Structure formats: structure tokens, C-alpha cells
């Protein structure tokens with residue numbers, strides 16, 4: 001059976017919706033396969049370099065638009081210069097399904113950039129806002145593989161108050177409305193917690209965004 005646990009909804013803050021077990025195991029396996037393909041090129045998955053010279057511990061590959069701290073481009077200027085892969089229509093549909101599950105059918109939701117983040121056992125992501133997009137549309141987040149501790153903060157500062165949540169394989173998180181520009185981060189993963197049937201060592205997170213760029 002694909003999903004043994006019932007899907008559960010929590011709304012940790014206004015505009016933030018967490019649907020656990022939203023993806024079936026088969027969907028997760030297909031996404032792992034797709035991510036393997038995207039990680040292979042035309043732009044290689046890489047750890048982005050921050051403006052201060054340090055490297056992120058998470059490795060990222062993008063679709064539609066290439067992201068580097070802190071801008072979107074059509075070519076991967078900090079990762080070999082290749083042309084970023086197309087954003088597939090089936091992934092945009094999954095994004096619309098996700099927004100519909102969270103809030104009901106939107107008038108429009110047309111994500112045009114995806115960031116695929118890979119976490120090895122030691123990777124984490126510091127508290128930050130996603131504010132390089134010019135669209136206020138929600139961000140859709142899909143988690144696959146090892147579970148993690150996700151820290152969901154506030155829109156004012158990178159400090160408290162925050163809520164720490166477990167994100168598990170198959171979970172959907174949608175961040176819209178008043179939560180769209182909240183600080184957030186990933187404290188740590190729980191290595192070895194992924195379902196062996198996924199054939200994935202580590203954690204994948206796929207975020208879908210509307211950049212508002214043309």
C-alpha cells in the first residue's frame with residue numbers, strides 16, 4: 001500500500017499549511033528518479049557559494065531559473081555556465097494540486113522555478129527568507145527521504161519566536177499569505193530514517209516558486 005498513515009493537516013501559522021504524507025511512496029520514487037536526472041545536467045548539482053565566500057552544505061540544482069545567492073538567472077553562471085533545464089508542465093501541475101490541497105483552487109498559480117536541495121547526513125540550512133522572487137505567490141515544498149527538523153520563524157527577525165517541526169518523507173508544506181516571507185531553516189536531518197524502498201540516502205527537498213521574472 002502506498003500510504004499507511006492518514007494524511008494530516010496542520011496550519012502552524014497564518015498562510016502556512018503542512019500536509020503530512022501528501023505524496024504516495026510511488027510519487028516519491030518517481031521524484032527521486034527525476035531529481036537524479038536533473039542532478040546529472042545540463043547544470044550539475046552544486047553547493048552554492050555565499051557572498052562571504054563560504055559554501056552551503058546543501059547541494060542544489062534548479063529548473064526554469066537558476067538560483068544563486070541572491071538572484072535568478074537563465075544560465076548557471078556559478079555552476080559551469082550551462083542553460084538551466086526546463087520547468088516541466090507535470091511539475092507545475094503538481095504545484096497547482098499542492099496549492100489547491102492547502103487553500104482551495106487558486107485563480108492562477110504558475111510556478112516557473114524549482115530548487116532541488118539535497119542534504120547529506122551533515123547538511124543543514126541556516127535561517128533565511130526567500131525574497132529573491134518578485135511574485136507574492138506561495139512557495140510549495142516537497143520533502144523526500146530522511147526526515148529533518150525544520151525551524152519556522154517569523155517575518156520580522158531571524159530570531160525567536162519560532163516553531164520546530166519534523167518534516168518527513170512525502171510531506172507537503174505550502175507557505176503563502178502572511179507566511180510567505182517568514183524566516184525558516186533546516187537544523188538537521190535524521191540520517192537513516194528514509195524508507196529503504198526509496199533508494200535514497202539523505203534528504204531531498206523540492207521547492208516550487210513563481211519568480212515574477214520574464
Ligand code: MD3
Pocket residue numbers: 115117125130139141173175179180181182183184185186205207
Ligand atoms: C517558508 N529549503 O530552498 S523547505 C529553500 O528543506 C529552503 O530544503 C528548505 O528553505 C529545505 O529556500 C526548507 C521549506 C520552505 C521553503 C520555502 C519557504 C519554507 C519556506 C518560503 C517562505 C517561507
Ligand code: FE
Pocket residue numbers: 128129130184
Ligand atoms: Fe528557503
